[in-house]
Amino acid sequence: MDQQQNPIVCINNVSHRYKKVMAIEDITLSIPSGQMVGLLGPDGVGKSTLLALISGVRKLQSGNLEVLGGDMASARHRSNVGPRIAYMPQGLGKNLYSELSVAENLDFFGKLFGQGASERKTRIDRLTHATGLNAFLSRPAGKLSGGMKQKLGLCCSLIHDPDLLILDEPTTGVDPLSRRQFWQLINTIRSERPNMSVIVSTAYMDEAEGFDWLVAMDAGHVLDSGTPKELKLKTQSENIEQTFTRLLPKEKRGSGHALVIPAFDKTDASPAITAKGLTRRFGDFTAVSNVSFEIQAGEIFGFLGSNGCGKTTTMKMLTGLLPASEGEAFLFGKPVDASNIDMRNRVGFMSQAFSLYGELTVKQNLTLHARLFHLSASKTTERIDVLVDRFGLRKQMDDLASSLPLGIRQRLSLAVAVIHEPEMLILDEPTSGVDPVARDEFWELLVELSRRDKVTIFISTHFMNEALRCDRISLMHAGEVLVYDEPQHLVEAKGSTSLEEAFISYLEDAIGQTPQKQAPLEIATTAEPTTLSQSQQQHTKRFGFNLSRLLAYSYLEMMAVMRDKIRLAFAFLGSVILLIVIAYGISLDIEDLTFAVLDYDQTPQSREYISHFQGSHYFIERPALQSKDALERRLQSNDITLAIEIPAGFGRDIKKGQTAYVSAWIDGANTTRAGTIEGYVTGAYVWYLTQLATEVGVDASAMYNVDQQSRYRYNPSFESMYSIGPKTPALLLLFFPAILMAVSVSREKEVGTITNFFVTPTNKFEFLIGKQLPYIAIGMINFLILTFLVVFLLQVPLKGSLLGLTVGAFCYVCASTGIGLVVSSVTKTQVTAVFATTIVSLLPTALFSGLVQPTSTLEGGGYIIGMAWPATYYMHLSVAAFTKGLNFFDLTGDIMMLSIYGPILVVLAAACLKKQEA
């Protein structure tokens, strides 16, 4: 075949490892172009890694990889061919923005590839018409069904007419009808654009029959490759599933014998689970609608349906995790009650996602659960011993659960679920992503539990062959149970040849449509000749910095923020609340200090001395002290902060003209406060002396020789509000933009939408600045609100240049969002991003930037940090503009300093942000 001579992907000795785990090992392979290529194999064999490497999402570690005629290790080649590759990651709607509508998602991808408004419109029109999404253009992607999400994902990938389309398990978790439609869609597109190559990975062996060329993978190696026909011939098998099993090394082929399920004995059956009209709504969305069924004790009951059809929600209602909006459920004849602890001892639950503790070992996980179910020590050892052998976990006892392969993890989950010998098991898609051999082993365990131990099993799955093994199954779609019966009866009732067909037929009945032909795709027929030349031009245009891509990210971010009303409210309301609390709360006016007197003298002279404290608004007098002990005691208990001790003979000494003594005891615990009190006490003392001198007819001022006049500039009334008021916005304009920014970027990393940044021609600055702009806007709105409040609520007049203040605030907000960018480009998860941003920003801003203590008077590390931290300059600028009343020109020094931070931080963030995954 001539395609063989011109492969689209050339893989030479490529290996890839994640820490200790080898994902793919020394693979050498050529993938022919212009074909539909299938990557076969169960989860965790390296399919995703290989696809991510081909698409350029992951960084090549070792070996040589050529895609579309160039080396993928070269950044230049990657950005060259980037626009010709489309990559759809694994997971339903993984690369979609769930808050955005269908149209907005498509529009965003169009913008990333530099398409003009009219071009985008025609393309979106064609794609959505072809896929039937045109009726849902304004629906948020997060509210689409699994099948529709995948169609939308496909549309987003096709918007720029890629030459190489890479799909990672596009149909996993999608109902059979949507799956069928999805493949029809792909086939139509391929017939219109025969030059396009498609690489698909899948765990469904039946899908593989329709592919042009197959690569079978296992444990990081390629088992074999070739056309389905060649492979079947080679292994002498009838179907691909058999082919795959025969390609596996001998020890992995499993027992080989077919699973035999003894018939279910109905004689002494009593209902174990009863559901009557169960309904669950989330807001205006009905997840489960009027579901009723009855499951007999000891029965294996299967729950079939696509992702998001309400299987999980129903199971959660049965376990009491979710209260039902309507209807009721009974377990063993008793109503489900979340507070019924005894019932939980009789039920084992295994949830969809792996929900054991990855940071614990297999043994620790088992022991922990045994303890929590209060098995006795001897029973625990015995039980663990039995389970470990039965579930084949002996070798992995001391491995961390997170390091186990998926199949073994699921076995561990099941072992944990049955450790307390429950009478009922509720299993939510336990075999998702587990390879066929491991699935068979898992089912052997289930059958044994059911038939030997008489455990009732309620299991959900989307594998048809598993559904056939159940005693009865129910088909669920869009929150409703379509039908439930024995699988064989369902097939017969529809007169179909297989359960899958029967299911599709039931689905079509439910949706109310007959199998209609797909609307013919017009994408290529009309667009092909022009798009080719167009896309050639775009390849050159796509290089370098592109403003419209940047704005696409800004628009996206803005929509996401606007739709999260709670976050938006917090961002504005939070800073208003904090402004009031901080500005009023941090008062530097030390007042209302409690004091008491220990007067051993009790003469008019001593009372005269004391009166100088009593009149002051700084001091509040407390009951007099009687002894030295009481003085110590009350200072200790914080009842008083100052004690004046007047010794006996004070009045006599003054009368005689001898020197008299007075002692003041000050609570020194709060050092700053103690310093201020010392000043007050000295002041009162000086006042007393002056009066005393005047009384005896001496001009007191003569004693000092000099008259010192202090002028308190800018703040003549000496109120701390004039200082704290303008400084507080500096705190808030740093914390909120920085945190919001950090969460925004790290969220993309955690959710997975960052893949779009990896695979599209977006460069780092477009991504970072694009995301930054909306938060700068939020920061500036916050600035206006805060300035308004400072002037009108806190009554601090803005005497100086508003323009200067605004320009400074803009530079400052650029800096604070920049801090968020830097933090989030180095951290992996949202938790660490939040934690790190808080620690990094809180201390220097609140303590080293001059809020209370001017930075210039600090020492050591605090001084250095303070001088390097932008808040220092903004506080300075804000005070200068508000209280000092300076004009624009006088503020330029601070503005210049502030303007440096934004660009430096963005460059730093870009340096830390990776354009590929490790």
Next chain:
Amino acid sequence: MKIWSNIFWLGTKELRSVLGDVTMIILIVFLFSAQIYSRSTAISESVNNASIAIVDEDHSTLSRNIANAFYPPYFKLAEQISASEVDQVMDQDRFMFVVSIPPRFEADVRDGRLPSIQIDVDATAVTQASLGNSYIQSIITKEVNFFVNRSNASTDYPVILVQRRAFNPNGTMSWFSSMGALLDNVTLLAIILTGAALLREREHGTIEHLLVMPLTSFQIIMSKVCANGFIVLVAFSLSLFFMVETLLDVPIAGSRWLLLGGTTIYLFAAASIGIFLGTIARTMAQFALLLMIVIIPMMLLSGGITPIESQPAIIQPFTWIFPSRHFMAFSQAVVFRGADFSIVWPELLNIVGLGMVFFVGSLALFRRSIAVSK
């Protein structure tokens, strides 16, 4: 009995989770060592290295003596500027204080004509302005008196005031600031750790796994409070001993056991607040914003920066609901004033009461928050 064994086993799991997270450990260690050190040593004196300028229009011996009387650590060496520059340098913040000595100053002093010296103070830095001003005044008075009397002999005052500082006789700044830093970090870490622990379990779905086992919400919440509180308590104890007592040389006047006991109680309250925030927040972004709104007032208004009695009357009642305020009062009393249990029990009682409120609040919201989360 069963209840506590469940809490114990769940708690060990919590400990393993945190200890397995290297980034977290690094941040905790940083928070309780380098961070405390830099914060405690940053402020050596309220007035430290203050910039001062002299406008000397007298050019006499006395005016030069006054100019030379300002020196570190309180002040930087005084710079000479001209009278016309005063407004400009104050506007540009080059100097915090400007002392203006008029012409014929020395002669007027000698003749007893009581000349005026003007001190311009930048009052936007409130504390430093008032303290610095009084230092300047006493320095000038001293120089002038020395000049007049030709000796250091002090004037005979009829009454002499002896001021003594109780509990910190030398007024060492780092004592107070190190304790303040330590307490703030305890608050910050306890709230973040517990809140994040809950959110993480929710994101990973493990919380549902726990809820279908024979465990009550009380046990799940309590195990998080205990385990994360324990981590912070260990960090606190180590930091108290190695950083505060040993490295920073801060004496602890009261009983260490009382201090640790009170901290344990406070950790219960702070961790309960963390859990409470964790149950309210749906996403990490919301938790982060809530955290800011709660933790900043808790740290700034606890009395560590502005003493409670000096806060405005409208704010004071609000600070009462912050356990951090009571904890600050408690630990200052124990560490500096050497107070015993008979003095501090009301503060401890407040902390317990507030902790209970948040704990019970989280219990009430817990199941509902799980139901809404999906």
